[in-house]
Amino acid sequence: MCLGTPYCRRVEGNYAEALDLLPGIVSRLHAAGKRAYVTTPAAPRQADLPHVARLVDAAAAAGADALEIHNLGVLRIVREKGGPVPAHMGAYANVYTHLAAAVMRDAGAVRVRPNAEVSLEEMAILAREAGVEVEVLVHGKIPLGVTDRCFLLTEPEESDPKCPSACREVHWLTSRRWVLKTVGKGVLSGRDMCLLEHLPRLVADGFRVFRVEGLYETAAYRSEIGAAYREALTRAFAGGSFALEDRWADVARRHAPRGLCNGYCFGTAGRTYVGSVLQDANPEV
Amino acid sequence: MAELLASGGSMEMVREAFDNGADAVYVGATGWSRRRSEYEMDDDAIVEAARYARSAGRILRVAFNTLPASSEVPLFFARTDALYAAGVRDFILTDPGLMMALKNRHPDTILHASVGCTIINIQDALFYKEAGASQVVAECRMGKATMRRIKAEAGVGLEVLVHATTCYTLLGRCTMSSYTKYGHRVDASGKDHFPGSPNRGGLCYRICLTDWDRVDAAGELEASGVVLPNRAYFLADDIPYLIDHGVDTIKIQGREYSVPLVGRMVRFYRDLIDACVRDRAGFRMDPWRERMARIVADRDAERREKTADLISESLDR
Numbered sequence: 361m362c363l364g365t366p367y368c369r370r371v372e373g374n375y376a377e378a379l380d381l382l383p384g385i386v387s388r389l390h391a392a393g394k395r396a397y398v399t400t401p402a403a404p405r406q407a408d409l410p411h412v413a414r415l416v417d418a419a420a421a422a423g424a425d426a427l428e429i430h431n432l433g434v435l436r437i438v439r440e441k442g443g444p445v446p447a448h449m450g451a452y453a454n455v456y457t458h459l460a461a462a463v464m465r466d467a468g469a470v471r472v473r474p475n476a477e478v479s480l481e482e483m484a485i486l487a488r489e490a491g492v493e494v495e496v497l498v499h500g501k502i503p504l505g506v507t508d509r510c511f512l513l514t515e516p517e518e519s520d521p522k523c524p525s526a527c528r529e530v531h532w533l534t535s536r537r538w539v540l541k542t543v544g545k546g547v548l549s550g551r552d553m554c555l556l557e558h559l560p561r562l563v564a565d566g567f568r569v570f571r572v573e574g575l576y577e578t579a580a581y582r583s584e585i586g587a588a589y590r591e592a593l594t595r596a597f598a599g600g601s602f603a604l605e606d607r608w609a610d611v612a613r614r615h616a617p618r619g620l621c622n623g624y625c626f627g628t629a630g631r632t633y634v635g636s637v638l639q640d641a642n643p644e645v
Numbered sequence: 646m647a648e649l650l651a652s653g654g655s656m657e658m659v660r661e662a663f664d665n666g667a668d669a670v671y672v673g674a675t676g677w678s679r680r681r682s683e684y685e686m687d688d689d690a691i692v693e694a695a696r697y698a699r700s701a702g703r704i705l706r707v708a709f710n711t712l713p714a715s716s717e718v719p720l721f722f723a724r725t726d727a728l729y730a731a732g733v734r735d736f737i738l739t740d741p742g743l744m745m746a747l748k749n750r751h752p753d754t755i756l757h758a759s760v761g762c763t764i765i766n767i768q769d770a771l772f773y774k775e776a777g778a779s780q781v782v783a784e785c786r787m788g789k790a791t792m793r794r795i796k797a798e799a800g801v802g803l804e805v806l807v808h809a810t811t812c813y814t815l816l817g818r819c820t821m822s823s824y825t826k827y828g829h830r831v832d833a834s835g836k837d838h839f840p841g842s843p844n845r846g847g848l849c850y851r852i853c854l855t856d857w858d859r860v861d862a863a864g865e866l867e868a869s870g871v872v873l874p875n876r877a878y879f880l881a882d883d884i885p886y887l888i889d890h891g892v893d894t895i896k897i898q899g900r901e902y903s904v905p906l907v908g909r910m911v912r913f914y915r916d917l918i919d920a921c922v923r924d925r926a927g928f929r930m931d932p933w934r935e936r937m938a939r940i941v942a943d944r945d946a947e948r949r950e951k952t953a954d955l956i957s958e959s960l961d962r
Binding site: 402403404405406408409431432433434435436437452454456457458459460461462463464467475476477478479482485486489502504505506507508511529530531532533534535536537538540542547549617624627628629630631 | 745
């Protein structure tokens, strides 16, 4: 489980901000046999760096298994501290090539999540050549952009009464044929990335780290989508024939009011769906 | 003194920029910069532009600032090797892996970390310095205090965009355009092309500049006509400050503007910088404002037209 949000420090319940809560939640996850990662801000300004340094120390002291890092300056801070926690490069770190991943590896990264635009074919080359784990987003909203001003507020953050409640609610941006989701300082895909029917290929390609993105989603979303993928991945790893269960497909559809897509995995526009089972949710394909 | 760096989207624009006083001009290698090919240059044109720059005692900088596919890396070296052999030494890159590899291959190259690197703090600047960059482009909204610290502590050159675009998101950290319209093809040389992705050498369709509504979970309208800011700015007022604080390069973006407009912009900044340096104590901005306003009006008109075309194109099937 990845704790915290990369978008905003003011989100209520953000573990990356409430440092005193980290030891307790990390312990609980470890007791449950889970790993605990802590995300760092995606776009830390100079003034944010002292907090980032404290966050790195707190995550290390709490026994976190890794830090998710989106900013190369933050990776450097972790390296300067002697790498007290392994680094995972996040979606905004702009990993496109195996050469970039190797530079990050040499700076302490053990895992990378390539930019959303990187296809599965490219990810396979990257994994093979760079000597790092590659994390594949298999389900959830695709991060499309990050900013450092909240666009859900009409007043400055410090004075707007809607902060931090505004980003707990669901907000879509709609125009023409396009739907995006905004979380204030982040722009996410409107459709949900879904690779359920493609899992056997991912396993065959050698990928071993799969992410279900549930940030800014409900508890039901996280538990039901997570359970479907746990079962589907177990089936995919078992080998043999693999057919999409109706109950997995139902869960995916139910939690994706704006439809499903599979991002850039197959070299197409991020909102298209390539497949044979779930594409009925995307009549434009 | 700060270098004035201008855009060269064609040989004609390169000449216009140099002739109007640019100290350096950047051009994009076809398929390898953050614009589509009509604003980029092939190797023969780049070599010709570099020759023109040398004859005028100026610098030509070549942008290979896409974030490419791993499979394109050999093509990157083939292309940069050829330009290196022709005497080109100045490059603008984004991918830290390519940066380090090119520096190892040709240690006398001068590498600048592109605006696509989104360098927003001093540690970022240091990371790219370690990757081989001798100069970094400040993120468009970087505050002056951070600029001062980078200049004082990082030991790396600093480039500031005085004429550019501030996107809704952080430039270099946005894939909104490719999410809506994207394509992928491999040409005969093995080069990948990704129309719709500025990060990958395609085009930003500026979909953020369309009219958006914000709706809630139930589809109820919360706000209509939401504006996602993506503004072209013109920071003439900051130039005295940038000069005073030792900023190394003052940069004007705009390969997509018309050649005469680029020429006027370069001439305006050249004259302003020279006037400021000539008499720093007596320098006042006011006399410059009317000339600046006319250029801004013409720039905005060209940009509006371009934006409408791009949004329209993004809706094409």
